[in-house]
Amino acid sequence: MLQQNYDVKMNVSDLLMYFRCPRQVYYLNRGHELMTGITFPYIESLLLKELALAYPDIVSAYSSNDEGMIENLETELCRVCDNIELIRPAELEGVSPELMEDARTAISGCIRDIANNLESAISQHGKEEFTSCIDPVKTDPILYSGRMGLAGMPAKLVCHGGKTVPSIIKTGKYPENGVWNNDRLHVAALTMLVEEEYGKTVEYGFVEYARYGIVRKVIVRANDRRQILKIKNRVGKIKDGTMPDKNESKLCGHCNFFDMCSKCSTKVSLAAKFF
Ligand code: SF4
Known part of the structure; x- marks a missing residue:
């Protein structure tokens, strides 16, 4: 297993941020802090991610009794809400009980859908096969690639x-077919890390859309790997000081870099277009 003292210059989270906004990567690497705040979507997302970690046990306990699954999900949601501040104290420091309660109520409203979708995956694939797609052998493992100078942390490693x-x-919506492109690239980056960590080729990974209990397999292709190397190269140049072009989106309305970003709204350099 690779050691932490490898020359790792970048994290998969930098690539994810680049997908959202390349300029946020730039400002963060110049010492500015991105203010996200403890909002309702943020808490909801933390709770859903924690709840999803209970799906393997809930699926294992399933015995053709939909109401039983709903009950188990409700019980797990209560447990998650009781424990989340112990599990993630830094992320939830100062959170109001009202916001927590609102997030719990919203997730409670998704439980019937989650149960239906988990149940149909069991009927489609069989309980054993489906469990092996979601049951972690490790949660939040930190993976390193000395070759790529990249580190990353999947939610889980599963043995499939x-x-x-x-x-x-x-924790967002799922596409009608397959997975969203950014999710595909996220999985691709992680498969490359798993390959180096375990010394074996990895051809696919999984995306769990926790709000719906939907699990999708992603086959990682050569083009996905090519894209990751290209994006990693771009992020490296941004970290080295190249300002990327402004990429206006709905994110700008909530971004604390907005003022300084607007002052640099002209096309920055021809070079930026070509790297
Ligand atoms: S204001 Fe918009 S383009 Fe600028 S850093 Fe923020 S999200 Fe990115």
């Missing part, structure tokens, strides 16, 4: 078909 593969948990 005798292979260790990464799995990520997302």
Whole structure:
């Protein structure tokens, strides 16, 4: 196993931030802090991710009794809400009980859908196969690649078909088919890390859409790997001081870099277009 003192210059989270906004990568690497705040979506997302870690046990306990699954999910949600501040004290420091309660109520409203989708995955794939797609052998493992100078942390590693593969948990909507492109690239980056960590080729990973209890397999192709190397190169240049072009989106309305970013709204350099 690789050691932490490898020359790791970048994290998969930098690539995810680049997908959201390349300029946020730039400002963060110049010492500015991105203010996210403890908002309702943020708490909801933390609770959903924690709840999703209970799905393997809930699936294992399933015995053709939908109401039983709903009850188990409700029980787990209560446990998660009681424990979340112990598990993530830094992220939830100062959170108001009202906000926690609102997030719990919202997730409670998703439980019937989660149960239905978990149940249909069990009928489609069989309990044993489906459990092996979601049951972690490790949660939040830190992976390193000395070759790529990259580190990252999948939500889980699962042992599927005798292979260790990464799995990520997302809390937003799921696409009709497959996974969102950014989720595909996220999994691709993690499979490359798993390969180096375990010395075996990894051809796929999983994305869990926790709000719905939907699990999707992602086959990682050569083009996904190519994209990761390209994006890693771009992020490296941003970290070295190249200001990327402004990429206006709905994120700008909540971004604390907005003022300084607006002052640099012109096309920064021709070079930025070509790296
Ligand atoms: S204001 Fe918009 S473009 Fe600028 S850093 Fe923030 S999100 Fe990115």
